[in-house]
Amino acid sequence: MKTKSAWTRKDLLDLESLTREELELVLATADSFKEVIGRTVKKVPTLRGKTIVNLFYEPSTRTRISFEVAAKRLSADVINIATEASSVRKGETLIDTGRNIEALKVDIVVVRHNCSGAAAILARHLRASVINAGDGWHEHPTQALLDMFTLKEKLGRLEGIRVSIVGDIAHSRVARSNIWGLTKMGAAVTVCAPPLLVPPAIERTGVRVTHSIDEALAGADAINVLRMQFERDTGDAFPQQLEYFKTYGITRERLEKAKKDILVMHPGPINRGIEMASDVADGPNSVILEQVTNGIAVRMAVLFLVAQANEYIHNKSEPKK
Amino acid sequence: MSILIRQGRVVDPANGVDETRDLLVENGAVAKSSPEIKAGAETVIEAAGKIVMPGLIDMHVHLREPGREDKETVETGTLAALCGGVTTVLAMPNTEPAMDSIENVRRLFEIIQKTARCRVLVCGAMTLGRKGEQPVEAHLLERAGVVALSDDGTSVDSAEVMREVLSRAKESGLLAVCHCEDRLLSGRGVMSLGYMSTRLGLRGIPREAEFKRVERDIELAQMTGCPVHIAHVSCRESVDIIRRAKKKKFTVTAETAPHYFSLTDAALADFDTNFKVNPPLREVDDAAAICDGLKDQTIDCIASDHAPHTENEKEIEFDRAEFGVIGLETQLAAAITQLVETGTLSWPELVAKLCVNPARILGCGRGQLGVGAPADITIVDPAASWQVTKQDFASKSRNSAFLGRTLKGRVTHTIFDGKVAFARYSPSQKQ
Numbered sequence: 001m002k003t004k005s006a007w008t009r010k011d012l013l014d015l016e017s018l019t020r021e022e023l024e025l026v027l028a029t030a031d032s033f034k035e036v037i038g039r040t041v042k043k044v045p046t047l048r049g050k051t052i053v054n055l056f057y058e059p060s061t062r063t064r065i066s067f068e069v070a071a072k073r074l075s076a077d078v079i080n081i082a083t084e085a086s087s088v089r090k091g092e093t094l095i096d097t098g099r100n101i102e103a104l105k106v107d108i109v110v111v112r113h114n115c116s117g118a119a120a121i122l123a124r125h126l127r128a129s130v131i132n133a134g135d136g137w138h139e140h141p142t143q144a145l146l147d148m149f150t151l152k153e154k155l156g157r158l159e160g161i162r163v164s165i166v167g168d169i170a171h172s173r174v175a176r177s178n179i180w181g182l183t184k185m186g187a188a189v190t191v192c193a194p195p196l197l198v199p200p201a202i203e204r205t206g207v208r209v210t211h212s213i214d215e216a217l218a219g220a221d222a223i224n225v226l227r228m229q230f231e232r233d234t235g236d237a238f239p240q241q242l243e244y245f246k247t248y249g250i251t252r253e254r255l256e257k258a259k260k261d262i263l264v265m266h267p268g269p270i271n272r273g274i275e276m277a278s279d280v281a282d283g284p285n286s287v288i289l290e291q292v293t294n295g296i297a298v299r300m301a302v303l304f305l306v307a308q309a310n311e312y313i314h315n316k317s318e319p320k321k
Numbered sequence: 322m323s324i325l326i327r328q329g330r331v332v333d334p335a336n337g338v339d340e341t342r343d344l345l346v347e348n349g350a351v352a353k354s355s356p357e358i359k360a361g362a363e364t365v366i367e368a369a370g371k372i373v374m375p376g377l378i379d380m381h382v383h384l385r386e387p388g389r390e391d392k393e394t395v396e397t398g399t400l401a402a403l404c405g406g407v408t409t410v411l412a413m414p415n416t417e418p419a420m421d422s423i424e425n426v427r428r429l430f431e432i433i434q435k436t437a438r439c440r441v442l443v444c445g446a447m448t449l450g451r452k453g454e455q456p457v458e459a460h461l462l463e464r465a466g467v468v469a470l471s472d473d474g475t476s477v478d479s480a481e482v483m484r485e486v487l488s489r490a491k492e493s494g495l496l497a498v499c500h501c502e503d504r505l506l507s508g509r510g511v512m513s514l515g516y517m518s519t520r521l522g523l524r525g526i527p528r529e530a531e532f533k534r535v536e537r538d539i540e541l542a543q544m545t546g547c548p549v550h551i552a553h554v555s556c557r558e559s560v561d562i563i564r565r566a567k568k569k570k571f572t573v574t575a576e577t578a579p580h581y582f583s584l585t586d587a588a589l590a591d592f593d594t595n596f597k598v599n600p601p602l603r604e605v606d607d608a609a610a611i612c613d614g615l616k617d618q619t620i621d622c623i624a625s626d627h628a629p630h631t632e633n634e635k636e637i638e639f640d641r642a643e644f645g646v647i648g649l650e651t652q653l654a655a656a657i658t659q660l661v662e663t664g665t666l667s668w669p670e671l672v673a674k675l676c677v678n679p680a681r682i683l684g685c686g687r688g689q690l691g692v693g694a695p696a697d698i699t700i701v702d703p704a705a706s707w708q709v710t711k712q713d714f715a716s717k718s719r720n721s722a723f724l725g726r727t728l729k730g731r732v733t734h735t736i737f738d739g740k741v742a743f744a745r746y747s748p749s750q751k752q
Contacts, residue, residue: 016520093637115638116522117592136640137522176522200525201516 007305010313011123011130014139015180023148023184029301030149030294037073037296046304047076050107054080055097056133057113062268062292063133063143067110070299079106098122107307111135116173127314129306137171142302143267144177146295148185150287151222153294154263159186164216166192166248167226167275170199174226174267179205192216194239194248213248214257222263225250228275241274251277255285263287322363322739323347329368329700333375334669335677335689344373346696349739354692364741366734368700374672375688376408376439376697376737377653378679380498380576381473381552381624383645384410384441386432388417393629393717395429396436398649401627401716403743405650406699406732409440409679409687410627411498414451415474421446421457423465430466439737440697442683444498447472447486453479459489468683471498473552476534478504484541491547496682498550501534501559502600511640513601517586523639531600532558539566539573548572550682553626555581555600557610564619574682575614576622579648579655580722582611588722594635594642595722598626612665621678625652629718646722650714655723657703657730698736705731 052071071078108129111119116136123130134140169175169191182189183206190208264285272278324346331342343358384398414420433441445467449455470490477483490497507530514525542549554577566573588596614620628645635642660666680688709723735743
């Protein structure tokens, strides 16, 4: 890959601070990598000799495997650390764990953590690149990038499209990253949730708020349905599961009133019969599995860009032609 | 021991003084104060261009001793106080053990006797173990030497218990210092609830958690006749409530801390835990309301809420970090920068907030520089700009909300009990 890079960030921590040009660069880079993963030999030597650590403080299958596959397609070495099996259990702090990983001469740390800001704190202390794979309720930038990639692939553009995000917005890092990314690209975003699951002043991010699912569906080009995390002890008021499905669940009947070719998205894993009916998840409008495939291309792009920028940052002092 | 402070601008609002004067200190007290003093002295301080004011009285300081000497001790905390121009502190009772019995209070006074570098007044706990359940024996604590009661760090949740506490405080002539927080509302929140908490995905604390409790404590103060002092006012609704109560001549006083008029929750954008405080940093309108409250006498005092924590407790995930910042060494400069430089307060008004009013509320007979007054004096170079750095602190801890900021106004000398207890020389003067 010989992109003329406008990417100068050592880390990818959020989408809030990215410019439209940077977002476009990631999506364009992901486009070239998507071609790679469609080949019979799905591997390029781009990150050969680089070491990537997946440091996961929260259980995750989808995101961790996606990062692992992306790293392997780029020929990097991958180490997975799940906190259940590590010294974190013995009381080691996040920063100490990070520094120890770095002492192993690791190039990129992909971190998932249940505390908002954990990736940012780690990035401040490490020379290695840090990629946020989800921090608390804050952001999940690669998930939003793969959602945007999928939307662009299907609709041909992001500017001017209408996307509704439905579900627990208050506790969702996926929602926040999507809001920043999509609004920067010129999409019109609506969020839809029960009042207590809409965080205060969310409209200041440039989104429209509705509490009616029919309103969220009307005229939308795509609907991104968030998982209701009933298992999470948030300490906040949560609706009953059945009540939620009745009021906010995406059903075939509701979808019939929307645009015929509306895209149905979900970051997974799906609670069938709670936020989405099974026949919708498996139906013709669903692009849920394509999102998963695109996730690999997007994560390859992100790994590539931060690795390249980090190399540049740390070699900057050396004289160059 | 005699000290002559020459040609400083003496700001002493308690005596209606704001002019260039000489000040002579002898035997621990102000001996003379006039435009020109032709006497000799063992120490002469040239104070032309400087502000000469009473030593600061900081009503809200966590010295952490006994129990958490890794964060701060009476010695390091009072040394930090002197560096910040503070000559009297009110030590908060949330030590380990808490200041809830005469034995604990006596033990603290022994430590103070041995190690304190400035005057330390002791605040007793309101309830045993600060659990909010059983009121302390206020009259015994008063006899042991405490001047106020507070469960600071937490609020007494039960109105019934609080009423009893206030009634006992009233009988014993003690001030009640109220930490106003409804924990059922603040819950596990780590910052102010609003647009910033939405952006950062951090659990928010609604402002109601503070002002509903301010309202309750003022009501209970009226029921019992006990004077209450509302600690660390941070939001505009609290300012309004206190303003209304003062109009009705209720016996309420209030303080705020420099971070509440200098900073907003926008500072949290990088998840820097040095901005994690309780009550939390609020919004621009709140900081403005705090300034208005200081100007119109709704808020009587500025206190640091000096809350030292170790790096291990601060340099971690935001959710897990302790609440609180140190402030003894920056509060005067922060107040000068944010209030005097902006024209919000005049110098005499600032001195009232830092010296005169706390002295009045605590009844400690200081905060002024009239002839015969105890010689607790702070000399400030109002033009000195300085950058707050980690290396500079005398405090054991480094968790300052002002790190990296440039502040205006620096303490050059602190005179405590008639002696130069702290002097800072700029490099050019050293030689």
